[in-house]
Amino acid sequence: MDDLLLADAVLLQQMIDLEGQYARHSARILQDEITARFTKRAPLGQTHAKGFAQMYASAMALAWLYGNYHIYKQSKSPDPIELSNSIYEYEVPFVEAEDYLRAQVPISKGEYTELEANLKFRAFTIAKVSQEAVIVKIKDMYQAQLKEGHSPEYLLQNLNQLLDAAGVTEANPGWLHTHYRNNMMAAYNAGRWAQIEQNEYIEFLIYNAILDGHTTELCKKLHGTVKPKRDKFWNTFHPTNHHGCRSIVTAATREQLKQRKITPSGIKTADIYQNQTAKREHQFKAHPGAALKTIPNSLAMRSIQYELGPAILKYSASSSRGFFSTRMQDLTKSKLSKAAINHAIERRSWLADLVDKAQAAINEPDEAWLAFSPRKNGEFDASIVVIQWQEKAKQAGMAVGFRAFAGGAHTFYTITKDKYEALKQHGAQQIYIKDK
DSSP, X not given: OHHHHHHHHHXXXXXXXXXXXXXXXXXXXXXXXXXHHHHXXXXXXXXXXXXXXXXXXXXXXXXXXXXXXXXXHHHTSSSOOOOOOHHHHHTOOHHHHHHHHHHHSOOOHHHHHHHHHHHXXXXXXXXXXXXXXXXXXXXXXXXXXXXXXXXXXXXXXXXXXXHHXXXXXXXXXXXXXXXXHHHHHHHHHHHHHHHHXXXXXXXXXXXEOOOSTTOOXXXXXXXXXXXXXXXXXXXXXXXXXSTTOOOEEEEEEHHHHHHTTOXXXXXXXXXXXXXXXXXXXXXXXXXXXHHTTSBOHHHHHHHHHTTOHHHHHHHHHXXXXXXXXXXXXXXXXXXXXXXXXXXXXXXXXXXXXXXXHHHHHHHSOSEEEEEEEEOTTSOEEEEEEEEEESSTTOSEEEEEEEESSSSOEEEEEEEEHHHHHHHXXXXXXEEEEOOO
16 A cells, blocks of 8 residues: 555645745735735735735646646556656746646646636635735734834834734745645645546545644544545545645555555544544545535635625636636526426425526526525535516516536526615626627
């Protein structure tokens, strides 16, 4: 088993090195943006905001592609143990690295455009919320030092000291390292899973943790666990599992296990949770296939607290304009599913008489909006709301909701002028309007 785990450990270290590069580069951008915010006493310009968000989006995309690439290349060898990495051999820049990986992995343009749009939405949300959170932190430090007798002029002249203490400078990017570790590892593991899931020869997964002084009790307990890739165990314990988690799962074929005389592990959730420290450390429980598709409740709540919803949706609509144009073309050809009809009727039984009107709204919408949408589990994602009005005054109409990046309609409802105005007030962005 050790040879399989060691080969992946080498690749994982390269991933960790990438995290460090992104964190240091982002620190320069964020430091400039926060300094401008404090010294100019004005909101950041759109160029600054995009710079930090685009760096996050680039990091997520590259990490996903990197994970996908690693598994894909390994699967091309009868016994995948060694893998050279052209990116590191030539030290290509971030943009070129992303282009290189896109050319290496078998993913269609349409699939990647969808992934990229989703990543941009999630990355910009993280970037904006993170930026505001650190600004609030620095403001608190600023106020505390004012109370200690320092003048505003002195503090502004020495703003870098506050930024350094907050962990957002190139010399001390510790705060950014945590954010990049969590999100890039989630994207990296999701990219690996995308290849693992579709590869019929990969039948088993082995939990692979970096064992050093920073390893949590949870990852120590899980290290070396062998289970079939479809085992429900991985729905709970597939990394990442906590803040700063550096673990992955190593893919293995049945033949590889047989050659090494490895048998599946019998360990269960209860066995792991007997260790109370490990149980407390288990913070993230989302499968990698779903980890990048939603916004955690805590992040969504802070975006509301900081009133960032409109900016996030505006950026997503603008930066993924081509994707949403294609998405709208596809949506207008779709049909209401039984699940969507049942979802709507369970809430309002009288909607059973309006199914045909809902279908008409899908086929011939007057307009469509990108909005935030809560899920039952408390997480959020983006949705597309298509609307067909009954008359030009827009007093009443039919609305149908879709997940923004993939899938068919999930519900429909009647919409009034008041509901329409509320939709816009909450920051929804128009992505389609019918030609007059």
